Amino acid sequence: MSYLKTTHELYKEAALTPQLSLCCVTSQARFLPDLVTPGVMKEMNYGCGTTVHFGDLNAGETVLYVGVGGGLEALQFAYFTRRPQSVIAVDSVPEMLARAEENFKLAAQVNKWFQPDFVKLVQGNALSLPLADGSVDVAAQNCLFNIFKEAELKQAISEMYRVLKPGGRLYISDPITTQPIPEHLREDERLRAMCLSGALAYQDYLDKFVDAGFGTIEVRARRPYRILDKGRYGTGEDILLESLELVVYKNPVPEDGACVFAGxxxxxxxxxxxxxxxxxxxxxxxxxxxxxxxxxxxxxxxxxxxxxxxxxxxxxxxxxxx
Incomplete structure (x- = not known):
């Protein structure tokens, strides 16, 4: 799994020096009353959409966020939970955790409601989460699952399912592809780490969650994300990648198949x-x-x-x- 080492090194670089071209760092954080987002968090917003859907969140919930990045979405989740260790942010890159810790201290200086201990930072791996079974109400990942190959993706989804309480929900933002991605791009470890070449097709992606046991899927958004153009990437034609935002629920899969709400x-x-x-x-x-x-x-x-x-x-x- 050398590609995971490549991913680790890329995000180590991105922790030490914000990468303005990595994922969708140009997207603006949405406005919330009394929430001030430090500029460095915006620069390190290494995602392709959002996992924070304001109308769904309850103060008493415990949230797991995997792949903390600069901490922007963990801060947004903490805006709703507002209690010590109510957001658990797991990351496998020590440098990213250290930068997130600094960023949360900055956030506390400009947000009277926020305390750094609202977010518990934990070094860990998405393939073996350091949490007990059924211990969180909400889990979230932004632009992480698409990096994994088949076996690791299955394991990462299984781990999210394991740590969620019955009825809990997983918030996802990930790229999907509208056309087959050539094998030479899929095997390019750095492009995969950059969220450009590991994307699955829409139905294939949804099927992974149904296979893991999630009984309800809500498609919250599906938007254009990037173009893998034939000039730069050596494809036969330009390939559109889309950003897909899902909420999937840990409830039983009905006998006639999962319930997928797509508008x-x-x-x-x-x-x-x-x-x-x-x-x-x-x-x-x-x-x-x-x-x-x-x-x-x-x-x-x-x-x-x-x-x-x-x-x-x-x-x-x-x-x-x-």
């Missing part, structure tokens, strides 16, 4: 006040109802003229049924 919506406009499909879904007339992919498919198969089912938008806003 599909049904609208009933028939003669009755509501439509009952006989499978537990009651759809009020003229009221848009978000549905999972399974339900959307079943409703389409009915070919009813009074049911309108949208295509997936890959931006799910909550609610609905499976």
């Amino acid at each position: 599909e919506t049904v609208i009933y406009f028939g003669s009755e006040e509501a439509y009952d499909d006989g499978k537990g879904h009651i759809i009020q007339r003229d009221v848009p109802l978000p549905v999972c992919q399974k339900t959307a498919g079943n409703l389409r198969a009915l070919n009813r003229p009074d049911l309108f089912i949208t295509k997936a938008t890959y931006h799910y806003g909550g609610g609905g049924c499976c």
